Amino acid sequence: MSLSLLFFGVTADIAGSRKSDVDVPDGESVEALLVRLISRYPKLASHKLLFAVNEEYVDIDTILKDGDEVAIFTAVSGG
């Protein structure tokens, strides 16, 4: 299945992009995606990461679906 990945701030700097598409096995969890991303961008491992799927915060054990928009970012610092 295909996912659309979004990165912001630190994670965008590490990934070298703000948006990319990735193909993963059906039924992949956010946690499995995280492992995949860390092997590709090892510097992500030194940050506490949060995840949103289709613009809603999700837990790491959430199962992803084809076409999901997955955002990977550090704890927010607006205000």
Next chain:
Amino acid sequence: MSLSLLFFGVTADIAGSRKSDVDVPDGESVEALLVRLISRYPKLASHKLLFAVNEEYVDIDTILKDGDEVAIFTAVSGG
């Protein structure tokens, strides 16, 4: 001795002026002045009045001095 009286809001409406001078016996207290004012402007009696002498709140038993500026007003309602 001579006092300078200031009225604001309701008390100015009742006294018909914002400022007037009055001669009173030496050693007059704020309370005695109040009695004097109520006999002259009876409608003052229906309001809870506060007093300031020379721009500071005072108690009713304060003794006045020649030349004091005495302000007579109702509880404040700014803001």
Next chain:
Amino acid sequence: MDFTELTAEPIDITSVARRVVPPECGATVTLDGYARKFTKDKTTGEIRDTLYLVYEAYEPMAIKEMEKLIEQAKKEFEISNVGIVHRLGKLEIGETSVVISVAAPHRRAAFAACEWLIKQLKRTVPIWKKEVYADGEVWVEGEAPN
């Protein structure tokens, strides 16, 4: 910079909030009171439709009392700067009657100090409000400070 002002001109909230900002603070809390259209009569509970307001002050004493409040607030709360501006004269509905801006290193103190300041201002600063209705007018009497 602390400041207290009485003005017969419209108050711009932004410029009040800006003037209290020191470089070490990250937040300003601002209370903006304004002339409201509907007021409840304290005695009868009746809702009155206000046409406009008139504010009057014992000006030199009002400035002194506002300065005292700022001094007390800076003792009680960890705040940097306070600005208080109160409008006088005729105010149309919706116009700002008072702005209190507090800048502090931490926002909690700014919220607490701002809330304390408006409460005290309404108790002690010699300013009076007249509400004007279609069929009359009333000088509002507050609660006595003691």
Next chain:
Amino acid sequence: MDFTELTAEPIDITSVARRVVPPECGATVTLDGYARKFTKDKTTGEIRDTLYLVYEAYEPMAIKEMEKLIEQAKKEFEISNVGIVHRLGKLEIGETSVVISVAAPHRRAAFAACEWLIKQLKRTVPIWKKEVYADGEVWVEGEAPN
């Protein structure tokens, strides 16, 4: 009227505070956050001199999260209207980064709700701040929402 906005233009506090005002309310409480010059490094305690800030948002999610906060605030506090505007892009020192205005019939609820809203915004709304110094830059990481 409630509203949430992200903007790359300077924010005018007065106009934000004005837009939340309904005729039955007498007070608005506004939190004004701004780009501060000096920041303390959380790890080293060192004071850093910031040249400017850059804010970035996950825009559609940030708007949704701000709308959720307003919805929650209106359940928890007796308030009438809330406006939240957050600046994005490059901010010079002293420029306003966020304005939260709360109008309420009684000021106590406005203070409480405004303080709750800024605390929650800093925990949940997907916006990130980059501090740029003479000798480098850092994306600030907040505290996780859970």
